[in-house]
Amino acid sequence: MSVIPMHPEATTDPQAIRWVIPAGTLPVVGEIADAPDELGTMLHSEDVASIEVETGAVVIRLADGRSWSGTGARVRDALSAALQHPQCWRPADVVTEDDMLRAALQDVLDGSVGDYIRSHGGEVTIVSAHDRHAEVRMAGTCTHCPAAGFTLHSRLESELRARFPDLVEVRATEEPGKVARRTWLTLRRRSA
Structure with missing residues (x-):
């Protein structure tokens, strides 16, 4: 049995630590009701107040007094x-494949891909995540940028696929009220 790599990151809450793990390690996202072995025991005792799984991290909050x-x-x-x-x-709560895709996409947009887009005055928001298809809305400087398709394809695809390998496609649309231009980016699985 190989050890899963992980490292701690501080959060704004001194009682919580975000344990970064490889994306997709766990098949769930959101608040955890039960965890295996000793971690589950700690969750149901007076040691751990809550556990929340993200696509690439586990946030553990200690109980008050710990x-x-x-x-x-x-x-x-x-x-x-x-x-x-x-x-x-x-x-x-019940976690669906759509929930996993939405969480992975939000994680990508909250991370370095989103930082890159925002650094250029752009904005990308989630419109939908359903049946292995994601749709995002492009706004700000992304609206008329000739490199927007490249950014979405080269940056968003690789990051999203690392977190959600079953992705079929990403649809990118512009902000409502702007010149109607729809860009469809089909993301193909890379051969191993």
Whole structure:
């Protein structure tokens, strides 16, 4: 059994740490109702207040009165062991494939791809994520940028596909009220 790589990142909440893991390690997103082994025990005890899974991270919030200096090593070891059993993680709500796609797309737009687009005065928002198809709306300087298609295809595709390998296509549209121009980007699976 190989160890899943992970590292901690601070959050604005001193009781919470974001444990970065490879995207797609867990088949769930959102709040967790139960986790495997010791991590599940800690969630149902007075040690851990909540666990939330993102496409590339697990955010663990300690219960009030607990500290990372006192409990952190146990949480880290418990998370490492729990990651070995991805099928045993239970979300608080039913998670669909559409939820997974939307979360992956939001993660990409909140990360370096979104930062790049915003740095040029552009904006990309999610319109829909359904049946392995994603649609985003381009606004700001992206609206008439001749490189917008390239940015979406080269940057968004690789990042999104890393988090959601079953992606079929991304549809990119412009902000309503602008010159109607629809750009359809079909993302093909790369051969291994």
